[in-house]
């Protein structure tokens with residue numbers, strides 16, 4: 001295992017990546033909970049796992065080391081005395097298990113799991129009332145009763161964390177450090193606990209610089225963060241990422257110690273709606289001078305540049321004029337940039353394939369990208385533009401509304 005983090009671009013040869021294989025958490029989705037849990041449908045778990053295994057296998061075949069989130073967390077917990085108990089208590093508190101009896105029963109359930117990876121998987125899967133050994137009702141508090149018997153909404157004492165397979169979002173590797181992100185929606189906030197323990201206790205990752213903390217007052221999500229170069233970061237101002245969070249992250253990157261190397265942050269303001277959820281939903285880099293892009297954002301985008309001001313600690317902000325390709329060319333320091341439109345010029349194909357993450361690609365080296373197989377119109381255009389495609393089967397994985405970029409967090413890329 002490579003120690004530490006090293007990501008200075010979106011396209012340098014990918015060496016190490018982190019994934020999460022979807023598990024029992026998807027079986028704890030039900031029609032009534034889909035909206036708050038940020039799903040549009042219930043994936044067929046076995047098929048989703050087959051597709052995900054294929055993704056992991058294809059990555060390994062490209063020479064990429066694949067790490068799994070649950071194992072990393074488990075290794076971190078096993079490496080440090082007391083970390084497992086600390087993790088369980090934090091997860092219980094953030095899961096809102098307030099009733100004394102319910103809390104004790106869930107803790108007992110967790111303590112009965114010997115294998116630490118299985119414990120982490122249980123925390124992701126969620127806990128049903130019928131799995132617990134509950135005290136006689138005379139000992140229950142109102143909070144216990146509401147959680148375990150009277151809550152008509154769900155038989156779950158603890159909700160699942162079904163978005164865990166979108167490892168892009170809760171923490172973001174930038175250079176040699178990491179931004180611990182505050183997620184917009186409650187269902188995704190507990191995912192930050194996993195990253196926090198990895199970067200505190202894992203022998204290969206403890207102590208890396210932290211550019212942002214998930215306890216921040218403002219939300220920011222990893223899908224909005226694109227590492228455009230060693231000195232240039234792109235961040236989306238979106239439904240999920242607030243301008244104030246970008247201010248705070250930029251201040252740390254531009255002025256903090258240890259230095260991050262970042263000199264300019266480009267903030268791209270995109271429409272606030274689900275089909276445009278994150279910046280990586282509307283464009284991703286596929287080669288040194290090429291991006292895939294959702295055509296619907298062209299013309300609507302406002303872009304700002306944040307850089308060091310003249311006085312210590314000052315951040316200078318200016319709005320940039322010009323087209324997206326010209327701004328990206330300037331950010332990357334290349335003569336020009338090609339934008340390849342998701343779905344081509346066809347309005348329906350573009351909206352349909354965008355919905356299934358046609359612009360959400362993962363680059364293994366310049367010009368060689370993972371895409372969802374189902375987006376055949378876009379894939380054909382990308383192929384004809386000279387890109388090498390690695391097509392991931394995607395009938396079920398795509399139901400979570402994220403593609404190959406969302407399902408992966410790069411830990412190590414070679415320099416360009």
Ligand SMILES: NC(=O)NCCC[C@H](N)C(=O)O
Pocket residue numbers: 037038039163166168169188222223224277278280281400401402403405406
């Ligand atoms: N970077 C991404 O676009 N991630 C996809 C996240 C999908 C997930 N269901 C969510 O709504 O947060």
